[in-house]
Every structure is written in structure tokens, then in C-alpha cells.
Amino acid sequence: MQAFEATNYYFHQAAKCLDLTENIRTLMITPDREVRVEVAIELDSGRIGNFIGYRVQHDNARGPYKGGLRYHPAVDQDEARSLASLMTWKTAIVDLPFGGAKGGINCDPRKLSRGELERVTRKFIEKIHDMIGPHKDIPAPDMGTDAQVMAWIMNEYAKYEGFHPACVTGKPVEFHGSAGREAATGFGLAIITREMLARLQRTIAGTTFAIQGYGNVGSHTARCLAQMGGRIISVSDAYGAIVNPEGLDLAELDRHVAVSQKIVGFKGGDAITNEQLLTLPVDVLIPAALGGIFDRAMAQAVQAKLIVEAANGPTWPEGDEVFVARGIPVVPDVLANAGGVVVSYFEWVQNLQHFRWPLDQIQREEEARLVEAFRDMYDLAQRKGVTLRTAAFMKAISRVGRAKVLGGI
Numbered sequence: 001m002q003a004f005e006a007t008n009y010y011f012h013q014a015a016k017c018l019d020l021t022e023n024i025r026t027l028m029i030t031p032d033r034e035v036r037v038e039v040a041i042e043l044d045s046g047r048i049g050n051f052i053g054y055r056v057q058h059d060n061a062r063g064p065y066k067g068g069l070r071y072h073p074a075v076d077q078d079e080a081r082s083l084a085s086l087m088t089w090k091t092a093i094v095d096l097p098f099g100g101a102k103g104g105i106n107c108d109p110r111k112l113s114r115g116e117l118e119r120v121t122r123k124f125i126e127k128i129h130d131m132i133g134p135h136k137d138i139p140a141p142d143m144g145t146d147a148q149v150m151a152w153i154m155n156e157y158a159k160y161e162g163f164h165p166a167c168v169t170g171k172p173v174e175f176h177g178s179a180g181r182e183a184a185t186g187f188g189l190a191i192i193t194r195e196m197l198a199r200l201q202r203t204i205a206g207t208t209f210a211i212q213g214y215g216n217v218g219s220h221t222a223r224c225l226a227q228m229g230g231r232i233i234s235v236s237d238a239y240g241a242i243v244n245p246e247g248l249d250l251a252e253l254d255r256h257v258a259v260s261q262k263i264v265g266f267k268g269g270d271a272i273t274n275e276q277l278l279t280l281p282v283d284v285l286i287p288a289a290l291g292g293i294f295d296r297a298m299a300q301a302v303q304a305k306l307i308v309e310a311a312n313g314p315t316w317p318e319g320d321e322v323f324v325a326r327g328i329p330v331v332p333d334v335l336a337n338a339g340g341v342v343v344s345y346f347e348w349v350q351n352l353q354h355f356r357w358p359l360d361q362i363q364r365e366e367e368a369r370l371v372e373a374f375r376d377m378y379d380l381a382q383r384k385g386v387t388l389r390t391a392a393f394m395k396a397i398s399r400v401g402r403a404k405v406l407g408g409i
């Protein structure tokens, strides 16, 4: 099974509960537009680097297409399609006036110099600038891209279309970005985890966590949960994992990572493999790296009591069935990691208003939106006797469907 098929499987689970006809289902899952472009640049060595870039615009019934740009060797058309579709449901579940899109470039950003990354980014925007824009399609960071990449995008876009900071979100705070955007996904993850634990009569304080992935999302999630009293006992990156049952000292870990760029070698924990992290007997397991982690065997091996999906698409349908059978609740990606796009929305609004909001206002409003969306999803799941993921998709599909009907097909 491929990623887009997996996303559609979840869509159909919810569509069944909503009695959607086959035609409407096809209309809702088929992406509106898919673009594939060659991104050729001169490398520092003088050779030509050939890369392929994608942008999939899935649905814009509720507003402009919205979604990140991923720079990773696994990026392809199918993955972009799957992630674009997830964005449509994600923006709908938190009720943002956006649709869904996703894109990326098949490259390994760790092997590109800063100059090469800039050239790749500018070339990609040169190729797609006419299909993005503040009221068309608004990119944002995802795996392998950051605020600097977004700054180049804004600057490159301006060369063709003029000054439009709202054409991209996740920009540096001092370059039309928003306070709180960088930490927004991790902060949101912690809020959603708090809400879920409360339904299980628990609190973050006194709870143990393992987090797979220590990039932007994983590291901010760890910090926010630790600030709320959680014990982070294990984290990992692409090179390996570490564990300390007493809880990791994150400040020390961050100092280590700043120097060595890796978690491996950190003295405050024992080295384990990524796979061992996934099967630790923790209270909460948070996948915050690539998608497609939990197949049937891995879902069977998990010992955590709760899963909160920080990554996009970490659970295959067969893994999801195992979690259901084993009674392990899964808080789905489309809500769990939606804090990022919520603050992207605030950034877009601030850019359109040419006005700045303070951090406390952003965090307050992010929290309010996520808490409300969580309550809606949780209550619907209880009422209908379905999983949280199916409830989230039901909520999102109803909203997108309603917009399609109101707008006219």
C-alpha cells in the first residue's frame, strides 16, 4: 500500500459513517491539480544538480490551498498527494478558511550547502510562482525546510508578483513571520496530549513519554511537555536513540545536539535503536518523524498506552486496526499536529493586516482552537462509537462537503 491509498482508506472509513455516495467520495479524494517540475541548479562543485519538485493542490472548497514544502529523498508524487489530502482534512478539522496542498523537492538537504539550498528553492519558486500566492496557495515549512527557506520563497515570489508576505508562512519572525510559529506544532501537540490525558483521568505531570524524531516538531513537543511536568525518557533522530528512565535533561541534550548535530553520543542517556524506542513501556509514544512507521508488526510490538501522532501519516491502516483491537487510543495527525497550520493562519492574517500580534495572544488563540476541535472530535467519537481518527475525518469531510455544496460543484 502507498501513502495516498492509506489516507484514502481513512477517508473511506469516515465516508461510510456519513453515507457519502461514490461520486461525492471521488470528487473529494481526487486532487484538483498536480504539478511536477524539474529543478536544475549549478552545484558548488560546478556540476549540474537535477532535482524534481512537486506541488499537489488537493482541495480549495474552503479557501486557498495551504500546506508545507518538504525537502527529503523520499519525496515523490504519491507522498505529496497523500500529504496534500491530509492538509485538506487538517485545515477543516480546526476550521481554518483554507484548503489543502503539499509539495516538496526530492533532495537530501543535509548534503546541500546553504547556497545550493537557496538556489534550489529559488528555482522551484521560479517554476511554480504563478500557481501560489496569498489567495491561491500558501506554502509553509515541513520536514527539511525552515524559516530561512520560507524567507527565500517570499523574496523570490516578490520578484514576479511584488511584495506579498502572505504568500508563504513560517517565515523568520524578523522577516514578516509570526511569534510562536516555530514552536506552534510542538506546543499544539502538548495541548492536545493534555486534553487526551484528561479524558483518561491523567495529567502530563507524572506521565512518561518517548518521542521518535527530534527535529522542529519533536524537540518543541519534548520541551513543552517537560515544562508541563512530563518525563521525557527517550528521544531519537535519524542516527539513533537514547533512553533515560529518570527523564532526559533536555537543556543538556540541546547543548549536545547544538555541537554534534546528533543525539547519539549524549552522556545523559543510554544508546538504543530507533526500533527499541518505539517499543518502550512508556505511557505515551509520539512519532514525530517520517510517515509509515506503524505496520501490523510494529503496532503489535508497541507497549505504550497512548499514541499521539506528531508526524503526518505514521500509521498504516493495518497498524491502526491492531491499535483498535489492542485498545490503544491514537490521537490522529490531522488534529494532533494541526497547531502548526493554525499559527500559519495567524501569520497569514497578520501579514494581510500588516499588523503584529503578541505571543501570548497567539498561544491563547491556538490553544482555544485546538481544545475546541479536540472536544468536537472526542465527543463525536464517543457518540458514534468510532475511533478518534474516524471522528476527525467525519468532522472534516462534513465541513469540506458543505463548502462544496454551498459553493456549487
Ligand code: GLU
Residues within 6 Å of the ligand: 066, 067, 068, 069, 090, 138, 139, 140, 141, 142, 143, 169, 312, 337, 338, 340, 341, 342, 344
Ligand atoms: N507542514 C505543516 C503541516 O503538515 C504545516 C503546514 C502549514 O503551516 O501550512 O501541518
